[in-house]
Amino acid sequence: MDLDNEELLEEGGSRLTFPGETLTSSQAYMRGHGTYVDNEEVIASVAGTIERVNKLVTVRAIRTRYNPEVGDLVVGRITEVVQPRRWKVDANSRQDAVLMLSSVNLPGGVQRRKLESDELQMRNFFEEGDLLVAEVQAFFSDGAMSLHTRSLKYGKLRNGQLVAVPPILVRRLKSHFLTLPCGVDLILGLNGYIWVSKHVKESEQEGEEGFDAEAVYSNQNDDIDESTRTAISRVTNIIRVLSSHFIPMSDMLLLEAYEWTVDQEGNAKDLLQEDFGEALIASINTR
Amino acid sequence: MAQTGFDRRRINGPDESFPPIFEVDEHQNSWTIGQPRSGRKPTDIRPIFLQAGLINRANGSAYIETQRTKIACAVYGPRQSKNVAFNEKGRVNVEVKFAPFSCQRRRAPMRDAEDRSIATAIQQAITSSVRLELLPKSTIDICINIIESDGIEGCVASGSVAASTALAGAGIEVIGLVVACSACVIGNEVWLDPSEEEARASSGVLVLSCMPALESVTSVWQSGQMKADDVFSCMEACQTRCVDVHSVVAQALLESI
Structure with a gap:
């Protein structure tokens, strides 16, 4: 034909x-x-x-694995610590991504030389199961992608929750780091992994000079109060509803959806009921 | 414990049990050898219900039902192969499982090699359609769950169709959709898509898998006795019917996206 x-x-x-x-x-x-x-x-x-x-x-x-491109922002999970000097990262791609020890920021100054002791204590930085946000740096000859976290925006993730959606639903935006006014930070990974977390104030972010390894590679969550927890789960559930109705994510859309759910005075968990979710979609479509 | 085949890993039934006796067996067929086929014409196949994408957790999935054959199929991957040497091409793993209630007699888990032979047949039918050269170091896992079985041939044919649909639904690059059709020889007639009973009465059975869009055959699976002429007429009959099955698959795929 x-x-x-x-x-x-x-x-x-x-x-x-x-x-x-x-x-x-x-x-x-x-x-x-x-x-x-x-x-x-x-x-x-x-x-x-x-x-x-x-x-x-x-x-x-429509439904496929993530096809990486250089410069993409991805959220991934460490699957393995392998020698020499690298981590394996699951980033919803066809192959595991690679994070080299040389492409992460090490404690004690950005431009510090790598020591053998760093190599021996790689698990102090990233351990199996840790979530991280990174950028696609390059490709290896076999098509596997190499990541880097050499920016203060990137690194280990904590204080939040992960949602996975089909990668096609996350479009390229001006910024993939969103802050919703409800005290929730969002990281939209282009690989379809979305990180929803407690908002961190600009001033409290780990600064360039006082690069604090303790804070950057910490495994401890901060205290998260009740209302932030509710907001996080509400946003997570909104994303789930949007992805089940196959609607691409954008900051405006998420914000509108959040306001609508607050107006409806529903609990965060109500969103997962089918009729409530459909009402949400209908209200978004009319706007 | 004199019970044979006692399985410690599962919840076992009571030592002594009796099968329930039903008043009427609704599937009782009064058909006997020598009569013309009951219910449909020799070249008719059973109606197909096919739906893509019903298992959320999987990358792609499909459910197929041809009367009493019911199969669910899930595709996971392509994902990185674990603990294997570097391979420039991808791999396709097929796993077939029977539900315990899928056949006339209870299928005890992991007791026989039948599921493995079906898996091999389906793998053969599917693998040549996948563009494995694009997937270095990767594995695609296809899990096929037979919920109800009506003859092994039907399972192989429907399983291949479901697997191909699920692969396409997972966004994996394939050169074409694989569809399959079975046929058997009864007397000197060719009957398409035989049920278990018909297959048992026949002298030989054949399953043909092909890609009608590319007009190529991916695998032929034949068992029993057949004359060379019968084989050819079976293949021809299957091939013409596969074109119809192909349009069903394409329709189901387009509906799911």
């Missing part, structure tokens, strides 16, 4: 396809992600929407 050009030419159109379907001739168009060429024909290899930019035809799968 050949698509006629008119159908393909319509940019931003969302026509669905399935694997094995012939999209167009490879002489007129270039193959992009999610397609392959056989017999001079461009054929879809995933189920999803066809997208076309000029002469490039791609198919975007």
Whole structure:
């Protein structure tokens, strides 16, 4: 079944396809992600929407693993401490990501040299199961991504909760660090992992000079009061509802949804009931 | 404890038990060998219900039902292989499990090799469709749970269809959708999609897996006695029917996204 050009030419159109379907001739168009060429024909290899930019035809799968790109912000979980000098991180990708000891900030000054003792006490920085926020630095030859946390914004995560959504729902934003006025910080990882935590005041963030290893690599949660806990779980549940209805995340949307739930005077757990969630979606759509 | 096959890891029933006796067996068929096929034509298959994406935790999943064959399939991955040497290509693992209540007689867990032979057949049918060269060091795990079984051939065919649907639903790159159809030879007729009873009465059974979109065959699985001519006519009949199954799968996929 050949698509006629008119159908393909319509940019931003969302026509669905399935694997094995012939999209167009490879002489007129270039193959992009999610397609392959056989017999001079461009054929879809995933189920999803066809997208076309000029002469490039791609198919975007709806539910898929995260495809990393350099510079992306990701939230991940340490799965392994491996020699030499690296951690393995689960970042919802096809392969485990790698975090090198040389790409983390070490206590006692940013520009400090690595010592052998650092190598021996890697578990003091990150241990198996720890959550962290990092940036994709580069790729290895086998396609595995290398992360770095060489910024004060990045590092170990605490005081919060993780939610996983399909990666396609997290769009690239100006900033992936959001602060909601309800005293909740959000980190939208492009790999679909979202970290919801207690708000940290700017002044209390670990400063450049007084880089405090104790605080940065601490495993202890701060005291979180009752109202913040409620706010965190409310935001988490909103994200769950949005992801179950397949709505992309954005700061405006989350804020509106939060205000709506507060107006409704529902508990955080009410959101997980189906009718309440649907009412939320309906109210967002009308705005 | 004189009980044979006592399993310490599971809750076991009482020592002595009796099967319940039902007043009417609703599946009782009055069909006997030599009669024409009851219920449908020789080239008809059982109606298919297929739904993609019902298991939330999995990356992709599918549920298929063809009358008394009911199969749930989940796909996990691609994820990094653990503790294996570097491999430039990905791997596909297939695991088949029977529910204890899936057959006429209770399936004790891990007692026979039947599930493994089905897993091999499905793996063969599916693997060549996956673009494994794009997934170095990775593993895809396919878990197939047979909830109700009506013949091994039906399980292999429906299992392959479900697995392929789940793979596509997981966003894994495949060169095409794999669909499968079974056929058996009874007398000198070819009957498609035989039930357990029909398969038992037949001389030979064949399962054909193919990708109708690319017009290629991924695997042929044959058991029993068949003449070469019968094999070819079975394959042809399966192939034409697979085109219909393919449209069902494509429809189910498009509905799920």
